[in-house]
Amino acid sequence: MSTAVDIAGPSSPDQAHSSAKIPNEPLRPSLKRSNHPYSLSHYISTPSPAVDVKGLIQPSPAQQRAAQPAHTKPRRAPSWPDMWESPSGLHLAHAAELLMRAGLLALTPATTEQAGLGAQSSQTAKREAADPKGDEEGGGSGPEEEEEDSSGCGADFQPFLGAWFPFSPALFPLAGFQMGGGHWRSAAMGAEGIEGLVAEGYSPGSLGGGSGGRRKRKRCGECVPCRRQTNCEQCSSCRNRKRGHQICKYRKCEELKRKPGGPGFESRVSGFDLRGSDFTLGLAQERSNGALDG
DNA sequence: GATAACGTAGAA
C-alpha cells in the first residue's frame, strides 16, 4: 500500500528506465517549509463552529496563543494575508481544493438553473473524495469536469458540514477582497497592484515595471512535475544543464510554466476569481496538465 | 512558439 503515484506520462522519456514515482512529500525540504503549511488535516482538525470573522482576519492574542502550542517552535499564526502568501497564491484555494476533494466544500451555482450543475459539482467532489485515485489517473478531463469548469457559476460558496469554513461572498469584502470587473480580487491589488505582486515575488520586469528588484517564484512543490524524483537526463534541459541552467523539462513546475500575467495568474495571485470558478479551474488545469504532459 | 544561453536569486 503505497501512496506514491506513477506520474511518468506516455511522453515521458524516462518512463522505460525510471521508477518515476510521486512522493507525497515535496522533493525539497524547503518546499515543505515554504508552501501550503497547512494540510487538510489542519483545516479539518481545527473546526470552529461559530467562526468569528474578525478574529480570522485579525486574530485576537488569545486566539493566537490557542493556535500555538506552548512548547513547540513558534510558528506564525495563519493570518488572512498569509493565506495568500504562497508563490501560487493558493493557501486558501489549496484548502478549498482539499476540502472539495474531501467533500466538505462545494461550489454552488448562483441561479436555480444551475442548481443541477451545482449538485453535480458537489457530487463530483464527493466522488473525487471517494475515488481520489480516479482523479489522479483519469487526468480530470472528463466531460463532467469540463461542464463544471465552464458553467460560469456565481460566487455562492456554501460550506457543507458545518460553518467552520467561512466561505461566504459576504466575507470576501471583510477579508480584504473587492468586486471589480466581475472578479473578486484582493483589495491590495487595487492601489498597490504591482507592488503587491512584487512583494509576493513577481518581478517588476515580468510585470512590465522595469528590471530591478527581481525575485524568483518558487516551485509549488505539489504539482506532478514537482513531485518527480528523477531528472530524465534526456531532455534538452538535462543534456544542456551546464549552460542551460534549467531544471529537467519533466520536473518544471506547472505553476512556473504559467506566464505571470497569463491566464489564471491574476486569480492565483489576487485570490479567487469566482467568475467561472476560476479558482478551481487553475487546479483542474494543474491536474489535467499533469495528466496530459506526462 | 520553441529553444538556447546567460544573469543571478536563493538555498545549502
Add this chain to the structure above:
DNA sequence: TTCTACGTTATC
C-alpha cells in the same frame, strides 16, 4: 562559496 534553477533575452 557553490550549486540549483527561475527569469529574461536572443535566436531560430
